[in-house]
Amino acid sequence: MKFHTEYLWFNTKNHREYINITQDLDKILNTSGIQEGMLLVSAMHITAGIYVNDDEPGLILDIDEWLESIAPFKKEYKHHQTGEDNGDSHLKSMIVHHQVMVPITSGKLDLGPWQQVFYAEFDGQRRKRVVVKAMGE
Amino acid sequence: MKFHTEYLWFNTKNHREYINITQDLDKILNTSGIQEGMLLVSAMHITAGIYVNDDEPGLILDIDEWLESIAPFKKEYKHHQTGEDNGDSHLKSMIVHHQVMVPITSGKLDLGPWQQVFYAEFDGQRRKRVVVKAMGE
Amino acid sequence: MKFHTEYLWFNTKNHREYINITQDLDKILNTSGIQEGMLLVSAMHITAGIYVNDDEPGLILDIDEWLESIAPFKKEYKHHQTGEDNGDSHLKSMIVHHQVMVPITSGKLDLGPWQQVFYAEFDGQRRKRVVVKAMGE
Numbered sequence: 283m284k285f286h287t288e289y290l291w292f293n294t295k296n297h298r299e300y301i302n303i304t305q306d307l308d309k310i311l312n313t314s315g316i317q318e319g320m321l322l323v324s325a326m327h328i329t330a331g332i333y334v335n336d337d338e339p340g341l342i343l344d345i346d347e348w349l350e351s352i353a354p355f356k357k358e359y360k361h362h363q364t365g366e367d368n369g370d371s372h373l374k375s376m377i378v379h380h381q382v383m384v385p386i387t388s389g390k391l392d393l394g395p396w397q398q399v400f401y402a403e404f405d406g407q408r409r410k411r412v413v414v415k416a417m418g419e
Numbered sequence: 420m421k422f423h424t425e426y427l428w429f430n431t432k433n434h435r436e437y438i439n440i441t442q443d444l445d446k447i448l449n450t451s452g453i454q455e456g457m458l459l460v461s462a463m464h465i466t467a468g469i470y471v472n473d474d475e476p477g478l479i480l481d482i483d484e485w486l487e488s489i490a491p492f493k494k495e496y497k498h499h500q501t502g503e504d505n506g507d508s509h510l511k512s513m514i515v516h517h518q519v520m521v522p523i524t525s526g527k528l529d530l531g532p533w534q535q536v537f538y539a540e541f542d543g544q545r546r547k548r549v550v551v552k553a554m555g556e
Numbered sequence: 557m558k559f560h561t562e563y564l565w566f567n568t569k570n571h572r573e574y575i576n577i578t579q580d581l582d583k584i585l586n587t588s589g590i591q592e593g594m595l596l597v598s599a600m601h602i603t604a605g606i607y608v609n610d611d612e613p614g615l616i617l618d619i620d621e622w623l624e625s626i627a628p629f630k631k632e633y634k635h636h637q638t639g640e641d642n643g644d645s646h647l648k649s650m651i652v653h654h655q656v657m658v659p660i661t662s663g664k665l666d667l668g669p670w671q672q673v674f675y676a677e678f679d680g681q682r683r684k685r686v687v688v689k690a691m692g693e
Contacts, residue, residue: 283420283557283693285592285593285692285693287592287659287661287666318422318424318554319422319554320457320459320552320554320594322594322657322659324657324659325668326666326667326668326669326671327668327670327671328608328609328610328668328670328671333513334465334517335465335509335512335513336465336509338498338501339497340496340497340498340499340500340501341496341497341498341506341509343497344496344497344498344506344509344510345509345510345513348490348510352489352626353622359614359615359618360613360614360615360617360618361612361614361615361618362614363614364612364614369615369618372609372610372615372618372619373618373619373622375609376607376609376619376651376652377513377514377651378513379516379653380608380656381656381657382517382518383459383461383518383520383657385424385459385461385550385552387424387550387552392424392463392550392552393463394462394463394464394465394548395463396464396465397463397464397465411668413659413661413666415594415659415661415666417554417592417593417594417691417692418422418554419420419422420557455559455561455691456559456691457594457596457689457691470650471602471654472602472646472649472650473602473646475635475638476634477633477634477635477636477637477638478633478634478635478643478646480634481633481634481635481643481646481647482646482647482650485627485647489626514650514651515650516653519654519655520596520598520655520657522561522596522598522687522689524561524687524689529561529600529687529689530600531599531600531601531602531685532600533601533602534600534601534602554691555559555691556557556559
């Protein structure tokens with residue numbers, strides 16, 4: 283049984299940003315040498331997410347607008363009484379979910395033809411981290 | 420350590436559909452011979468989801484109406500500039516999430532009494548695929 | 557390869573409640589003796605969720621209000637024709653998602669500095685269960 287763990291770091295230019303990390307995951311899988319198993323990709327912050335969807339620029343704008351419409355930035359969150367102003371970032375990360383599991387089959391990420399893995403930043407412009415753990419044989 | 424991978428295919432009659440796949444997963448688990456481990460069930464498309472909830476027809480209608488209310492079909496998605504018309508299908512799949520992990524205990528799917536695993540189709544009437552990977556001993 | 561499974565039971569005082577279970581998971585991990593692997597934490601009920609976020613009381617109130625705003629309690633759910641009155645609880649559990657995977661690295665839950673694991677009860681005041689399964693070496 284093999285285990286292989288790496289951490290990806292992000293420091294986005296924008297407050298919100300969506301970054302395709304599929305190639306980074308391919309490299310990590312190659313380094314691990316695992317042929318069969320599973321790859322866990324999990325944001326280590328509570329204002330970021332990981333999701334699988336299409337790398338189409340229009341869709342990414344739609345996702346961003348839609349998240350803002352159902353989990354809007356506003357001053358009135360109770361969380362802001364701590365001095366924070368990112369209540370909406372927490373809620374956005376909950377919708378998107380903070381992690382995915384990618385199956386590993388025959389030494390490859392077993393994704394569908396349009397599936398790409400994204401890091402979703404909802405409170406950026408600071409250093410943040412994602413754990414990637416592969417487990418298999 | 421055992422690994423067992425199968426693919427389920429769907430081609431729904433309706434644009435949106437919710438299909439209980441728990442019995443299919445039971446069969447896959449039996450074929451795998453795994454007694455302890457985990458089963459990953461993951462849609463390979465970006466307009467479909469996998470979720471665990473109750474197999475109650477009224478609730479399924481409620482889920483469908485609710486998804487339409489918070490991620491509605493509309494013409495104005497930027498994704499539609501590519502010629503697609505399924506922007507809402509992508510957003511619906513993000514809420515529902517595209518995958519679940521089912522624990523395997525004593526050779527059975529370790530689900531609660533009312534938990535059933537569903538394939539949620541948000542852009543059907545075409546062939547689509549789900550990967551099922553069991554890992555354990 | 558080691559497998560270790562435990563069940564956590566909850567019987568909340570309130571209809572909705574958010575309980576930090578990170579220390580329970582630490583104990584289960586210690587009992588398992590696993591150094592490298594993954595820990596699946598999964599609600600066994602269809603009106604409860606498991607999520608990872610901040611243990612900040614204001615934020616927890618924000619999460620609760622926000623869930624009520626996008627998946628409100630109301631009489632009109634079709635699910636209520638069965639005699640149930642918890643249609644909103646099912647929808648809330650779908651947003652939050654019913655499970656998380658926690659990576660295990662060097663014998664510890666590999667969580668970020670603010671990440672805590674929560675049991676989210678959306679239809680409480682009865683006995684409910686969560687399965688925790690660790691897998692690794």
